[in-house]
Amino acid sequence: MAVLVIAEHDGRALNGATLNAVAAAGALDRPVHVLVAGADARAVADAAARIPGVAKVLLAQGPELAENLAESVAAQAVAVAAGYTHLFLAATPQGKGVAPRIAALLDVAQVSDVIQVQSPDTFKRPIYAGNAIETVRSGYPVVVATIRATAFDPAPAEGGNALVETMDAAPCGNRARFVNREIAVSERPDLGSARAVVSGGRGLGSAENFKLLDPLAEKLGAALGASRAAVDAGYAPNDWQVGQTGKIVAPELYVAVGISGAIQHLAGMKDAKTIVAINKDGEAPIFGVADYGLVGDLFEAVPALAAALP
Secondary structure: OEEEEEOOEOOOOEOOHHHHHHHHHHOOOOOEEEEEEEOOOHHHHHHHHOOOOEEEEEEEEOHHHOOOOHHHHHHHHHHHHHHEEEEEEEOOHHHHHHHHHHHHHHOOOEEEEEOEEEEOOEEEEEEOOOOEEEEEEOOOOOEEEEEOHHHOOOOOOOOOOOEEEEEEOOOOOOOOOOOOOOOOOOOOOOOOOOOEEEEEOHHHOOOOHHHHHHHHHHHHOOEEEEOHHHHHOOOOOHHHEEOOOOEOOOOOEEEEEOOOOOHHHHHHHOOOOEEEEEEOOOOOHHHHOOOEEEEOOHHHHHHHHHHHOO
16 A cells, blocks of 8 residues: 655646655655646656655646645545555645545544654644644544644655656536635745745834845845734735744744744744844743844844844
């Protein structure tokens, strides 16, 4: 029996989180297959076939898969699920939309946010905003799980040569209809996979003041992030939010500016390799997880730090 990883893509390229899901699947020491569902996704399937450790790629194509609606992708996964003991998806917004539908259609309980694969039926996952780690054992014949990408090193993108098997899309039979998609275009790295992240909090005071972070992010080649408080206040767009209810990141460098360090925010960034905190409140919880801390006026400290960098 094999493990099936449901690939996430935009029709042209694989989402990097799929490589982390493949790495998690490899921990089971079973053949790993990848399902690529789309209207015209041959290039994505070829990219998946080049991942070392992938034995086969299933390419399902049809007009009903054009927009990668969660209902359509879930129906396709269920159509091929009979030959698999595990179905893995990255714990991204897309994966979190597809996985529960697959689990419901298969009548099994989902295992969410897996950070360690201990055995074919036993997994570790964080609970209570990451303050405790729960060990879960699944008693179902099929395990549907979302994989927290930051917990697994990504599989290499090149070096494999898997077979690509094509098939027609399975009937979806759902009432979902694609209406519109608004994509935020940015020259900065993607927040979820960036090597460095500069995040701002409510301490910045306004959306206009958030621009203070731009020179520092530019020097570091960093993505921009925000706390939930800053997003709720309208200082930053929703897709910048880092935390339990936002994006989970684990960059090499995380710079927290004007962020107090609420539990839900720490859950999204405490696995960063190096954390730098800048806050005027020396008792702020963020300093409890920071490797380096600067207590001072961020409106003076941030420009000075940016100016000092080459």
